[in-house]
Amino acid sequence: MIQTLDLFPIGNCAASGLVDRHGRIVWGCVPRVDGDPFFSALLSDRDPADRDVHGLWAIEAEDHASTRQAYLRNTPIVRTEVTNKHGDSFEILDFCPRYRQFGRVYRPTAYIRLVRQITGAPRIRIRLRPTINWGEAPAKQTTGSNHIRYVGGPTTMRLTTNTSVSHITEERVFRLEEPIAMFLGPDEGFDADVMATSSRMLNETTDYWRGWVRTLSVPVEWQEAVIRSAITLKLCAYEETGAIVAALTTSIPEHAESGRNWDYRYCWLRDAYYVVQALTRLGAADMLENYLSYLRNLVDTEGGGPVQPVYGVGLEPGLVERFADALPGYRGMGPVRIGNQAHEHLQHDVYGQIILSTVQAFFDERLLRPATVEDFRDLEPVGERAYEMYATPDASLWEFRGREAIHTYSAVMCWAACDRLGNAAVQLGLLERAKYWNARADEMRAVIEERAYNPALGRFAATFDGDELDASLLQLVDVRFVAPSDPRMAATIEAVEKGLRRGPYMLRYALPDDFGEPKTAFNICTFWLIEALYLSGRAGEARELFEEMLTRRTAAGLLSEDISFDGNELWGNYPQTYSLVGLINCAALLSKPWAAVR
Incomplete structure (x- = not known):
């Protein structure tokens, strides 16, 4: 078998x-x-x-x-x-x-x-x-x-x-x-x-x-799927420190004999941000609060310097990648990796994800420990780092191992860091700091709009002064950088769908990387497309695609990272937090309101 x-x-x-x-x-x-x-x-x-x-x-x-x-x-x-x-x-x-x-x-x-x-x-x-x-x-x-x-x-x-x-x-x-x-x-x-x-x-x-589960604010529709996803996201937390791992496994390949075998049993700040964002939307404040403790410890440790994209569940910075030679791998498709080279990468979006994860604590009265002025002061060096790095090359959220560029998603997340610091400053009554951070965010927005937008193509590009596509461009709406009704965004959504959609499913990007051309779709990107379709007025198509994704879950009601283009097989590490976040967010977006059934 x-x-x-x-x-x-x-x-x-x-x-x-x-x-x-x-x-x-x-x-x-x-x-x-x-x-x-x-x-x-x-x-x-x-x-x-x-x-x-x-x-x-x-x-x-x-x-x-x-x-x-x-x-x-x-x-x-x-x-x-x-x-x-x-x-x-x-x-x-x-x-x-x-x-x-x-x-x-x-x-x-x-x-x-x-x-x-x-x-x-x-x-x-x-x-x-x-x-x-x-x-x-x-x-x-x-x-x-x-x-x-x-x-x-x-x-x-x-x-x-x-x-x-x-x-x-x-x-x-x-x-x-x-x-x-x-x-x-x-x-x-x-x-x-x-x-x-x-x-x-x-x-x-x-x-x-x-x-x-009784504490969750679930949508009317698809409750079983949302609850199962939420429970599993909580299982991916290492509660002793507050870390949230990307998946419970290592080295499940992204497709057959791909060599794309990674160890996901660590805390990526990006993935954890998406997890707490989704669970907070459901009302699971305990997950947010525990993760914020992890972040505060991490920010203290780094002291305003560079922040890695990934750390160990015990805040370990060194995740040196090595091989487990005694294990042949999933279906014999090695290598089996321990550790992850991404800890060495520059991925500038992490500064945005630290602040976006934290900012709710300045507004949420449910928390046992609401964020304080002192917490804001501790976050400001993260904002300074975001401002310093937003227009410099990095490995992108896709963690390219062989090339760097100035990536639009990373730049926009850095902008979001400064923008949200401005919001937090207003909430705390620190009006001079709000003016400072808003001015930085405005400056960054102007540069991003000039260099990430390709006027010849009439859309945003994945890199500054470039023409590449990747699915992370769909997130410009989610972080409120561009409204879904903006013609530039409408053209970007159209281009991303045309260039990266394979049947019902979405690629991260179509260009060859260090391991060749992608041969499976990336599940979170399909959910991003569903959100974009809905926000663009194509609610019927969004709902149909969401129902398709639900049919691809395992008997446990879960998803891995990747899926074959024919939809018949899941690949990549499992259960994948990214994918479950996408399911929760789309269910909340697409469901009819509770008022419709009361």
Whole structure:
């Protein structure tokens, strides 16, 4: 059976994992999302059903016949129902515990699996085969009367269970006659009834997530899709620091044998900005507030100097790119990368994204910690950096590795930094600072309009004094640089659609880059097109294209970064925050209002 991205994420904002359509955990890193993959089978070229494969946790039925799978409503808890050829069946409930306890959130680096008989007496086999050092070897085992320790990697994990330990270590087939609880977590004693405690954790985790979903302001239409996207975006947060990762995986190629295999388990300031923007629109102020703590720490650390586009979840600046040679890669399509060279890039749009992420805190009274005058003073060096760099070359938001130019999107985001500082200054009553930042924004706007607009073509270009197209030009409306009714923008939208649309889907850009011509579409760009179509008065077309994108989600209701031109296969890292942001934003834009149904 070929590997696919038809996977169900589980997590608790500390631990995360991916469950395949047969109830096998095939990906999960410890001790945090950017750590060593304890479950690494997703990056194997072998079928997870192969008895020689390691890096997975399987619970299999003898004489397997069928599997059904779904999330428990409004949670990231996966229920897998397995039936054998004799009609015997059982269920697996997979989750990472998360709930409030002792005045704080309990979110250990832990995975819980509950296995329960439904009908008959199914015979099952449990294969728990973690790996260490990026797939170099199986983790070594030591056992006790009710636990197994997995050692040898950077983190020792302990499985506590109420079933026979030897059933698991010997991978023995046995009758499922009593419910089984398995708690895989830190190497600590489990001084409680594991079944009763795990069942309580299931109930409290269910209550937590359903309570969180109740705080969301969802549109009338497409609520299930929006809620699932919002939950998954929250799973991409590393709550201890406030970081938000771009995806939970590394090295899923952008298309077959492309070499475009990147590690996305880090915090891109751009991606995180789009995430908090989308979730704030839904009312999830907790995500914004926690991320702002991450940003404040980062701004303090950089002290007004250059800011990288990406950092580790613990604010680490050095993400040196290297290869995991022991892992063959998704479907054998290596290389498997650890780290990301983008930490070395100049990407000037980040200055805008820092300030755009922060500016709401000057206006939002819901926050436990509203932004202060001192926070504004701390942001001003970021604005100065934006002003200094806006008309200088960078690698662009698309992170070109072999060329630089003055990119319109980067320049406009720098303009937005200064423009929004002016807004914040007015809110704080700092009228002289507002005058200062507004003057800078006006100066920058004049230069951008002169150099990014190509009068011969009657539209904006992707680079200063150029004629290139890329989909980020559609974002000029979103940051309020140009109104959608502006003839220049209408011409730009028309040109971008004509030059970059492939069937229903959109490219980032069409020109060859360091790895050749793009061969898949970029999902967030299709959502940007949907927004542009709607704002241009083409609401019917926008709605039709949005419905098309909904049909391309996995069974979990999610999207990766890229999609084949025929729409039949998802590519790129998964779940991709960019893509889920696009889904949320478009649903909110296109949905009929609540007043229409009340």
